[in-house]
Amino acid sequence: MKRIYEGKTKDVYELEDGTIQLKFKDDVTGEDGVFDPGANTVGLTIEGAGRAGLRMTEYFFGKLAEAGIPTHFIGADVDRQTMNVRKADVFGKGLEVICRYRAVGSFLRRYGAYAEEGQPLDAFVEVTIKDDERQDPPISKDALVGLGILDAGEYDTLKELTKQISGVVKDELAARGLELYDIKLEFGRDAETGEVLLIDEISGGNMRVYKDGEYIEPLKLEQLLFG
Numbered sequence: 015m016k017r018i019y020e021g022k023t024k025d026v027y028e029l030e031d032g033t034i035q036l037k038f039k040d041d042v043t044g045e046d047g048v049f050d051p052g053a054n055t056v057g058l059t060i061e062g063a064g065r066a067g068l069r070m071t072e073y074f075f076g077k078l079a080e081a082g083i084p085t086h087f088i089g090a091d092v093d094r095q096t097m098n099v100r101k102a103d104v105f106g107k108g109l110e111v112i113c114r115y116r117a118v119g120s121f122l123r124r125y126g127a128y129a130e131e132g133q134p135l136d137a138f139v140e141v142t143i144k145d146d147e148r149q150d151p152p153i154s155k156d157a158l159v160g161l162g163i164l165d166a167g168e169y170d171t172l173k174e175l176t177k178q179i180s181g182v183v184k185d186e187l188a189a190r191g192l193e194l195y196d197i198k199l200e201f202g203r204d205a206e207t208g209e210v211l212l213i214d215e216i217s218g219g220n221m222r223v224y225k226d227g228e229y230i231e232p233l234k235l236e237q238l239l240f241g
């Protein structure tokens with residue numbers, strides 16, 4: 015087993031059989047010691063954060079498997095804070111795909127002249143490129159195809175999967191009186207088959223969830239869901 019990447023919140027190992035193991039750390043992103051899921055730097059360490067993120071991820075990947083949605087998930091060991099997954103090649107240097115049900119965050123910062131905070135959005139999908147130095151800029155389908163990051167068919171698959179996956183998460187939360195405002199997903203191509211797969215994680219740090227109009231912090235959310 016060899017470490018192939020040290021991420022902000024997870025370490026990535028390649029196993030002998032060519033699959034990948036993700037180790038969920040207790041490091042969370044933020045700035046000046048304040049937890050901020052949208053930040054691009056590690057801000058602080060919170061005991062139990064890795065375990066909580068993995069529990070939520072395991073739960074949602076299980077739901078997606080039931081729905082027949084292709085993901086990288088193989089299995090998880092919550093006590094060891096590890097998750098085994100199929101190896102994927104990311105698009106370019108990695109993309110983030112966001113699905114928005116209400117206008118908050120960077121959407122509102124960019125389009126505030128046309129949108130009000132909390133305004134409903136119809137599962138609006140947008141893609142950003144993972145580039146910490148350039149603050150993860152948004153990118154259009156034409157630019158993605160033109161730059162050779164993915165082809166038009168892959169973009170359409172990615173968008174369709176994003177709507178399906180986000181819908182599953184939204185419904186699961188709604189059943190518990192929680193409302194999903196937005197969610198951020200990652201995709202890759204299965205290293206063996208080339209199939210477009212959901213990769214990475216689905217945890218509190220990847221979404222904004224509200225209860226009765228009030229924002230629920232990621233760790234609070236994980237606690238609400240799994241005690």
Ligand SMILES: Nc1ncnc2c1ncn2[C@@H]1O[C@H](COP(=O)(O)OP(=O)(O)O)[C@@H](O)[C@H]1O
Nearest residue numbers: 021022023024026034086099100101102213214
């Ligand atoms: N199935 C997979 N195959 C290959 N790489 C993956 C897979 N799932 C997730 N990754 C990558 O592993 C890394 C996880 O570590 P993380 O701390 O989240 O990194 P980052 O700081 O880049 O967000 C990410 O770069 C993610 O793209």
Ligand SMILES: [Mg+2]
Nearest residue numbers: 021022023214
């Ligand atoms: Mg990450």
